[in-house]
Amino acid sequence: MIGVFDSGIGGLTVLKALAEHFPQENFLYLGDTARLPYGTKSPETIRKYSEQVMNYLADQQVKALVIACNTASSQVIETHWQKLPVYTVIEPGAQKALRETKNGRIGVLGTRTTIQSAAYPLSLEKTATAEGRTVETFSQACPLFVPLAEEGLVDDPITNLIAFRYLQPVLQQGVDTLILGCTHYPLLKKSLQRVCGNQVTLVDSGTALCERLEKDFQNGVLKKEVGAEAERKIKALSTDLSPHMKSWALEILNPLQIHEFHSIDLV
Amino acid sequence: MIGVFDSGIGGLTVLKALAEHFPQENFLYLGDTARLPYGTKSPETIRKYSEQVMNYLADQQVKALVIACNTASSQVIETHWQKLPVYTVIEPGAQKALRETKNGRIGVLGTRTTIQSAAYPLSLEKTATAEGRTVETFSQACPLFVPLAEEGLVDDPITNLIAFRYLQPVLQQGVDTLILGCTHYPLLKKSLQRVCGNQVTLVDSGTALCERLEKDFQNGVLKKEVGAEAERKIKALSTDLSPHMKSWALEILNPLQIHEFHSIDLV
Numbered sequence: 001m002i003g004v005f006d007s008g009i010g011g012l013t014v015l016k017a018l019a020e021h022f023p024q025e026n027f028l029y030l031g032d033t034a035r036l037p038y039g040t041k042s043p044e045t046i047r048k049y050s051e052q053v054m055n056y057l058a059d060q061q062v063k064a065l066v067i068a069c070n071t072a073s074s075q076v077i078e079t080h081w082q083k084l085p086v087y088t089v090i091e092p093g094a095q096k097a098l099r100e101t102k103n104g105r106i107g108v109l110g111t112r113t114t115i116q117s118a119a120y121p122l123s124l125e126k127t128a129t130a131e132g133r134t135v136e137t138f139s140q141a142c143p144l145f146v147p148l149a150e151e152g153l154v155d156d157p158i159t160n161l162i163a164f165r166y167l168q169p170v171l172q173q174g175v176d177t178l179i180l181g182c183t184h185y186p187l188l189k190k191s192l193q194r195v196c197g198n199q200v201t202l203v204d205s206g207t208a209l210c211e212r213l214e215k216d217f218q219n220g221v222l223k224k225e226v227g228a229e230a231e232r233k234i235k236a237l238s239t240d241l242s243p244h245m246k247s248w249a250l251e252i253l254n255p256l257q258i259h260e261f262h263s264i265d266l267v
Numbered sequence: 268m269i270g271v272f273d274s275g276i277g278g279l280t281v282l283k284a285l286a287e288h289f290p291q292e293n294f295l296y297l298g299d300t301a302r303l304p305y306g307t308k309s310p311e312t313i314r315k316y317s318e319q320v321m322n323y324l325a326d327q328q329v330k331a332l333v334i335a336c337n338t339a340s341s342q343v344i345e346t347h348w349q350k351l352p353v354y355t356v357i358e359p360g361a362q363k364a365l366r367e368t369k370n371g372r373i374g375v376l377g378t379r380t381t382i383q384s385a386a387y388p389l390s391l392e393k394t395a396t397a398e399g400r401t402v403e404t405f406s407q408a409c410p411l412f413v414p415l416a417e418e419g420l421v422d423d424p425i426t427n428l429i430a431f432r433y434l435q436p437v438l439q440q441g442v443d444t445l446i447l448g449c450t451h452y453p454l455l456k457k458s459l460q461r462v463c464g465n466q467v468t469l470v471d472s473g474t475a476l477c478e479r480l481e482k483d484f485q486n487g488v489l490k491k492e493v494g495a496e497a498e499r500k501i502k503a504l505s506t507d508l509s510p511h512m513k514s515w516a517l518e519i520l521n522p523l524q525i526h527e528f529h530s531i532d533l534v
Contacts, residue, residue: 034312035302040417042530045301045507112511147414150307158428165425240312244379263309267534 001026003062003084005053008036009238009245010149010184011068012252014089017206018066018213019234019256024225027234028060031249032266034239037146038071039111039182046113047075052266058082064222066209070110070181074117085221089205092212093179094123098135100201101177104128107170107200108139110181115141120181138173142166142182149184152248159191167195180204187252235260268293270329270351272320275303276505276512277416277451278335279519281356284473285333285480286501286523291492294501295327298516299533301506304413305338306378306449313380314342319533325349331489333476337377337448341384352488356472359479360446361390365402367468368444371395374437374467375406377448382408387448405440409433409449416451419515426458434462447471454519502527 002022004015008031015029030053032038038046050072054065058081066087067073073088080086097106108120121137128135144162153159170178178200180186186204193202216222225232234256236249241263250258269289271282275298282296297320299305305313317339321332325348333354334340340355347353364373375387388404395402411429420426437445445467447453453471460469483489492499501523503516508530517525 034308040509040511041301041507042509113509143418144411144414144420147411151410153411158425158432161425161428240308242307242309242380244307 001028001060001062002064002066003057003060004029004066004068005050005057005072006031006068006183007038007072008033008150009249009252010146010182010187012249013183013186013204014066014068014206014209015234016253016256017210021210022213023229024227024232026225026232028057028062029234029236030057031236031238033241033245034266037111038069039113039146040143041113043075043113043117046071050076054081054086056266058084068183068205070114070183070205074114074119085216087209087212089209090119090123091127092208093181093203093205094120095127096208096211097177097179097203098124098127098131098133100203101135103174103176104133104135105173105175105177106135106137107173107175107178108137108181109142109145109166109170109178109185110139111146112141112143114181115139120179138170138175140166140170142185145182145188146184149187150248154187155190159188160194163188163191163195167192171196171200175200177201177203233259237262237264239264239266268295268327268329269331269333270324270327271296271333271335272317272324272339273298273335273450274305274339275300275417276516276519277413277449277454279516280450280453280471281333281335281473281476282501283520283523284477288477289480289484290496291494291499293492293499295324295329296501296503297324298503298505300508300512301533304378305336306380306413307410308380310342310380310384313338317343321348321353323533325351335450335472335476337381337450337472341381341386352483354476354479356476357386357390358394359475360448360470360472361387362394363475363478364444364446364470365391365394365398365400367470368402370441370443371400371402372440372442372444373402373404374440374442374445375404375448376409376412376433376437376445376452377406378413379408379410381448382406387446405437405442407433407437409452412449412455413451416454417515421454422457426455427461430455430458430462434459438463438467442467444468444470500526504529504531506531506533
């Protein structure tokens with residue numbers, strides 16, 4: 001069973017990508033919905049919440065911890081937690097963006113805390129240097145994207161307008177690749193691609209993480225489940241479960257099913 | 268010292284109204300910023316958080332508890348907590364709206380949880396019946412208003428557009444009074460008044476609460492402070508304090524000063 005952690009339900013975009021890519025793996029998702037959003041909070045608070053969630057998932061006997069939340073990823077530097085391998089979204093996203101870009105100009109969109117952490121530019125710089133390449137990054141905090149996605153305004157004139165305002169300064173820098181540095185942003189992909197035009201490649205965390213985990217399955221760091229696809233289970237937990245949140249969660253994951261979905265108390 | 272509680276910094280609009288109206292009173296404000304927003308969470312979670320905050324404020328020897336947060340107010344029915352008088356914003360807001368309306372048609376704007384609780388329509392109905400009047404209410408959840416206010420987009424074309432979408436159905440019902448049922452909404456007053464036109468009266472919680480407390484000061488339920496105005500203190504606590512939040516908080520309260528501002532751990 002692979003543990004997937006997000007501040008809310010946006011991380012289900014990552015869970016969906018993983019569950020489709022690894023159809024035999026069991027997943028345990030935990031959305032810290034009672035305390036979302038993380039992206040506007042201080043590094044100390046995000047770190048504290050992340051540790052609580054990682055400890056909880058470790059207690060559930062998961063074999064790996066996936067931190068789907070970009071904001072939490074930006075505050076967790078450990079590669080292991082309670083001896084479990086930890087996968088954050090930053091490094092895989094940065095590596096994928098570097099494979100995609102042709103002109104070495106990469107835009108990074110994220111929450112205010114993710115952008116302030118500079119986690120993506122640092123990771124891009126590090127990887128590019130190791131490969132003997134150069135890269136220029138242009139970051140933009142997009143704090144209204146999360147509530148727009150949470151409200152389901154995923155393809156709406158209002159979203160287009162806000163996307164235009166956020167993206168314009170980054171696009172003017174001539175980027176050809178844009179990292180969607182928040183699990184919610186893939187939900188707004190239609191709007192974002194419309195504003196960017198098709199010449200800009202959008203990189204989302206889910207796809208990048210699949211490639212990263214695939215590598216560790218192949219080199220034996222992670223053990224594959226061997227059961228039948230029909231028997232694999234996806235369980236979801238959240239620290240708060242309002243009816244709006246539940247129906248939105250099921251919609252994001254569709255056509256995949258959640259076999260169990262209930263709320264828990266973390267503190 | 269009067270304790271004022273909100274899920275975040277929006278409640279500072281209420282604190283400001285109270286502090287200006289009662290210039291000799293000391294205030295202790297607590298914003299549960301680590302867990303905001305409350306408005307999208309379930310009633311059980313909001314109730315639990317509210318109890319934790321009320322217990323904390325009671326321990327600080329406040330003489331009264333003001334629940335500035337509409338969402339929290341909708342889940343607290345007690346008139347006393349640990350023997351302290353509790354003031355929520357629902358009843359004062361409803362009573363003020365009934366005094367303002369001429370045609371008995373009142374609109375209520377709020378978070379999803381506040382609107383689903385039907386706290387305002389029930390309170391309006393109860394007060395109107397007691398006065399031998401009739402009232403018709405039209406409610407509208409406005410979930411994007413909080414992030415717009417938190418982002419400081421208080422007078423912006425984007426806010427006008429979103430306000431127009433939320434308010435149109437309510438205005439079409441011919442309301443002449445609109446309850447701003449969330450502490451953040453007074454920050455968007457310019458946009459809202461522009462969309463409503465001047466014939467619609469906007470009722471905010473702060474002003475309504477001042478009238479309510481004034482009554483209890485006059486009838487002796489609350490004891491007045493007798494010190495000099497120059498000596499009164501306003502302290503603010505928050506469960507998370509990011510730089511963005513702090514500067515935005517000071518801006519809301521301006522020209523009033525916060526004498527102490529630090530973060531605390533509630534759990």
